[in-house]
Amino acid sequence: MTQTTPSQRASAWLSSFGAALGRHDADGTAALFDEDCYWRDLVSFTWNVCTQEGRGAIAAMVKSRATDVAASHFVLEGEASEAGGVVDAWFTFETAVARGRGHLRLKATDHGDKAWTLLTTMVELKGHEEKTGTHRVKGAKHGVHKGRKSWQELREEEAANLGYTEQPYVLIIGGGQGGIVLAARLRRLGVPTIIVEKNARPGDSWRNRYKSLCLHDPVWYDHLPYLPFPNDWPVFAPKDKIGDWLESYTKIMELNYWGSTVAKRAHFDEATGEWEVQVERDGKPVTLRPKQLVFALGVSGYANVPKITGADTFKGEQHHSSRHPGPEKYKGKKVVVLGSNNSAHDICAALVEHDVDVTMVQRSSTHIAPSESLMDLALGGLYSEQAVHNGIDHHKADLVFASVPYKIMHGFHIPVYEEMKKRDADLYGRLEKAGFMLDFGDDGSGLFMKYLRRGSGYYIDVGASELVANGSIKLKSRTNIERVNPTSVTLSDGTELPADVLVYATGYGSMNQFLADIVSPEVADRVGKVWGLGSSTTKDPGPWEGELRNMWKPTNQPQLWIHGGNLHQSRHYSQFLSLQLKARYEGVPTPVYAQAAVHHLR
Numbered sequence: 222m223t224q225t226t227p228s229q230r231a232s233a234w235l236s237s238f239g240a241a242l243g244r245h246d247a248d249g250t251a252a253l254f255d256e257d258c259y260w261r262d263l264v265s266f267t268w269n270v271c272t273q274e275g276r277g278a279i280a281a282m283v284k285s286r287a288t289d290v291a292a293s294h295f296v297l298e299g300e301a302s303e304a305g306g307v308v309d310a311w312f313t314f315e316t317a318v319a320r321g322r323g324h325l326r327l328k329a330t331d332h333g334d335k336a337w338t339l340l341t342t343m344v345e346l347k348g349h350e351e352k353t354g355t356h357r358v359k360g361a362k363h364g365v366h367k368g369r370k371s372w373q374e375l376r377e378e379e380a381a382n383l384g385y386t387e388q389p390y391v392l393i394i395g396g397g398q399g400g401i402v403l404a405a406r407l408r409r410l411g412v413p414t415i416i417v418e419k420n421a422r423p424g425d426s427w428r429n430r431y432k433s434l435c436l437h438d439p440v441w442y443d444h445l446p447y448l449p450f451p452n453d454w455p456v457f458a459p460k461d462k463i464g465d466w467l468e469s470y471t472k473i474m475e476l477n478y479w480g481s482t483v484a485k486r487a488h489f490d491e492a493t494g495e496w497e498v499q500v501e502r503d504g505k506p507v508t509l510r511p512k513q514l515v516f517a518l519g520v521s522g523y524a525n526v527p528k529i530t531g532a533d534t535f536k537g538e539q540h541h542s543s544r545h546p547g548p549e550k551y552k553g554k555k556v557v558v559l560g561s562n563n564s565a566h567d568i569c570a571a572l573v574e575h576d577v578d579v580t581m582v583q584r585s586s587t588h589i590a591p592s593e594s595l596m597d598l599a600l601g602g603l604y605s606e607q608a609v610h611n612g613i614d615h616h617k618a619d620l621v622f623a624s625v626p627y628k629i630m631h632g633f634h635i636p637v638y639e640e641m642k643k644r645d646a647d648l649y650g651r652l653e654k655a656g657f658m659l660d661f662g663d664d665g666s667g668l669f670m671k672y673l674r675r676g677s678g679y680y681i682d683v684g685a686s687e688l689v690a691n692g693s694i695k696l697k698s699r700t701n702i703e704r705v706n707p708t709s710v711t712l713s714d715g716t717e718l719p720a721d722v723l724v725y726a727t728g729y730g731s732m733n734q735f736l737a738d739i740v741s742p743e744v745a746d747r748v749g750k751v752w753g754l755g756s757s758t759t760k761d762p763g764p765w766e767g768e769l770r771n772m773w774k775p776t777n778q779p780q781l782w783i784h785g786g787n788l789h790q791s792r793h794y795s796q797f798l799s800l801q802l803k804a805r806y807e808g809v810p811t812p813v814y815a816q817a818a819v820h821h822l823r
Contacts, residue, residue: 226301227300227301227302227303227308227310228300228301228310230301230308230327231301231310231312231325231327232297232301233334234253234327234334235295235297235310235312235325237253238250238253238295238336239292239293239294239295239314242283242287242290242293243293245283245284245287246283247280247281247283247284247287248280250279250280250283250287251276251280251283252276253336254276254279254335254336254337254339255328255335255336255337257337258274258275258276258279258335258336258337258338258339259337259338259339259626259628259629260272260273260278260282260336260338260339260341261273261338261340261341261623261624261626262282262340262341262342263340263341263342263343263623263797264342264343264797264800264801265290265316265319265341265343266286266290266292266341267286267814268775268801268811268812268813268814269774269775269813269815270768270772270794270797271767271768271774271814271815271817272626272627272628272767272768273815274626274767282815285814286814289810289812290316290317291316292315293314293315293316294313294314295312295313295314295323296313296314297311297312298310298311298312298313298322306328306329307326307337308325308327308334309324309325309326310325311323312324312325314341315347318347318804318809319343319345319346319347319800320343320344320347321341321342321343322342322344322620323339323341323342324338324339324340324620324621325338325339325340326339326624338624338626338629340620340623340624342620342623343797345800346800346809349410349803349804349809351410352409352411353409360372376475379477380477383413383415384507388413388509388510389413389414389415389477389509390413390414390511390512390513390806391407391412391413391414391415391511391512391802391806392414392415392417392498392509392511392513392514393415393416393417393515393517394417394487394498394515394735395416395518395519396417396418396420396423396426396478396479396480396517397426397427397467397517397519398426398445398467398788399517399519399785399786399791399795400416400418400515400784401416401423401445401467401471401474401476401478402445402791402792402795403515403517403784403791403795403798403799404416404474404476404477405445405447405470405474405476405795406446406795406798406799407799407802408474408475408476409447410799410803411803412799412803413477414476415477415509416476416477416479416517417479417482417484417500417502418478418479418481418482419481419482419483420480420481421480422464422468422480423464423467423468423470423471423478423480424463424465424466424467424468425464425480426464426519427461427463427464427467428460428461428464430460430543431542431545431546431547431564431567431571432546432548432549433547433548433567433568433570434459434460434567435457435458435459435460435683436457436458436460436463436788437457437563437681437683438600438787438788438789439456439457439596439600439604439605440455440456440458441604441605441608441609441618442600442604442615442789443458443787443788443789444615444788445466445470445788446792446795446796447474448473450466457683479500479502481503482500482501482503482507483500484500484739485500486739486740487499487514487740488740488741489514489740489744489778489779489780489781494512494779495510495511495780497509497510498510498511512780512805513780513781513782513802513805514781514782515781515782515784515798515802516735516781516782516783517784517785518735518785519785523729523730523734524541524544524725524727524728525541525725525727525728525730526541526725527559527725527727529704529705530703530705531705531706532705534705534706534707535705535706535707535720535723536707536708537554537708537720537721537722537723538721538722538723539705539722539723539724539725540723540724540725541724541725541727542558542560542564542565542568542724542725542726542727543564545564545568545724547571548568548571548574548575549575551575551577551721551722552575552576552577553577554577554578554722555578555580555720555721555722556572556577556578556579556580556721556723556724557579557580557582557702557718557720557722557723557724558579558580558581558726559582559584559701559702559723559724559725559726559727560581560582560583560584560724560725560727560728561581561583561584561585561657561680561698561726562677562678562679562726562728563679563680563681564726565581565680565724565726566581566682566686566689567683567685568724568726569581569685569688569689569694570685573688573693578695579695580694581689581695581696582701582702583657583658583696583697583698583700584700584701586658586659586678587657587658587660587678587679587680588659588660588661588667588671588678588680589652589657589659589680589686590638590667590668590680590681591641591648591681591682592682592683594641594645595668598637598640598641598644599634599637599668603618603621603622615789615792619789619793622789622793623793626767627673627768627769628765628767630666630669630670630673631664631666631670632666634666634667634669634670635664635665635666635667637667638661638665638666638667638668641667642661648682648686651690651691652686652689655689655690655691655692655696656698657689657690657698658698658699660678662674662678662758663758663759664758668681670756673753673754673769674753674756674758674759674760674761675753675758675759675760676729676752676753677728677760678759678760697712697714697718699714700712700716701713705723708720708721710723730823731752731823732751732752732783733745733748733749733750733751733771733783733823736748736781737823740781744778744781745822746819746823747776747777747778748771748776748777748781749770749777749820750770750771750819750821750823751770751771751783752769752770752771752772753769753770753821754766754767754768754770755767755770762821763820764820766817766820768817770817770821771783771817772784772785772794773794773795773797773798774801775816777816777817782798782801784798
């Protein structure tokens with residue numbers, strides 16, 4: 222008997238899948254999936270970012286969307302592979318309005334090959350493709366044309382008019398990495414867009430952070446769309462280098478970037494279907510009327526500064542970590558840092574390097590992931606020089622990452638951190654001996670799941686953990702600052718620490734704090750909490766959401782969107798947000814399936 226290859230098995234499944242969808246056969250489509258199954262769709266079928274978990278959910282989605290979507294031409298891309306009893310395959314497809322790319326994981330069962338996971342993503346809208354390749358513009362206008370304007374003159378005219386005599390279709394509040402890469406995608410799609418940013422220059426959100434800050438993620442994970450970093454770019458980029466790259470990128474991509482501009486108020490006019498946004502640009506009021514409003518203000522909201530009894534009596538300097546200037550001026554002083562996550566460790570390490578007496582106050586347990594182990598065990602297969610050598614660039618790596626549904630993602634990560642525990646047992650042992658409280662997440666799934674669930678509670682160790690273990694960074698754990706005195710702090714265990722400087726490395730609130738202030742508390746509550754999966758783990762209350770709350774997809778406030786995340790997420794998900802905005806700009810119908818319910822407010 223001839224044994225079928227992984228490619229033949231995948232092609233056969235895709236053929237059956239396409240045929241069932243073509244018949245609008247919801248039950249027949251669902252029957253092609255295993256009992257434990259997941260279909261994650263990024264815009265192509267649902268005009269949403271959502272995952273259908275189980276055959277019943279898949280059947281319901283197909284019943285609702287198959288006729289309208291009119292999916293077809295499911296074609297295997299490259300050769301499928303098999304490992305551990307799972308066939309892994311890439312494919313392309315089309316819908317009535319778009320072209321897409323997908324990923325399939327197939328398992329052999331007693332009833333034939335069944336899909337375990339399916340990813341479908343929108344790549345481009347038909348008739349509204351980016352002007353690349355054969356679609357690129359000429360730039361030069363050959364011949365003799367009286368009164369012609371140069372490219373530069375046309376750019377200057379656009380910059381002078383947009384926001385004044387002409388209105389943007391999209392207004393992005395926030396000109397950090399997220400706002401910049403989304404605007405770059407919208408620019409390529411021909412959607413008139415303005416970014417407003419309170420800082421003067423693109424990249425200032427990085428330049429203004431503490432001196433020692435470097436990216437903890439490797440270069441292969443952090444590329445921006447269209448312009449990857451040069452191949453000699455540092456593995457871990459310093460903050461000022463990132464700032465300069467963002468500024469150059471903004472200019473090269475010809476973005477309409479309004480620096481020194483503060484968004485004051487925003488109101489959605491139901492009658493006109495547009496926003497009215499009051500901004501102050503270089504000290505002058507301007508009213509903008511975009512159709513779509515995007516908040517691109519990072520991962521978090523305002524800085525959390527705890528209210529501690531006696532703080533107003535402190536004679537020294539106190540500030541949040543976001544305003545920490547660096548270690549130079551603190552030599553000879555005693556510094557207390559409240560917190561034990563990334564910023565706290567970075568700040569403490571820089572202070573030690575400058576011979577400053579520093580104590581870290583650790584209130585709750587923290588996950589420590591040594592950088593080298595994280596690179597080798599967690600990221601190396603997708604984001605590394607070896608991955609590139611193996612044919613996995615960041616575009617493909619992003620899709621591999623996206624192909625794992627959040628519901629089962631922790632199961633992929635637990636073995637990574639079990640191995641990390643063994644590999645770095647000596648460091649972990651010495652940290653615990655020093656009194657440091659360690660954890661690996663509620664279920665042992667480590668750093669990235671903590672990031673997705675709560676956005677806090679971890680440190681990627683680039684050297685500070687050794688300083689905690691050997692006592693160079695003094696540690697007070699299982700305690701908190703109960704009272705601030707004029708020249709000291711009193712901890713909840715009764716200890717008094719002399720202090721000249723207090724640094725609150727205490728994180729940030731939810732992103733929709735900005736919505737409450739700029740739009741209204743009512744709109745913030747209508748949108749609900751931003752970030753988190755509803756995993757019922759620490760700081761991520763249930764019920765289960767299936768996707769990150771309110772990120773990169775329609776919210777319950779019409780024409781309002783949330784964009785952000787780390788560089789990887791900003792790059793990857795900006796593609797899908799830009800396509801949703803482009804479709805609306807061009808009048809393409811966008812019926813949203815499975816609009817997320819709001820379970821938690823701010």
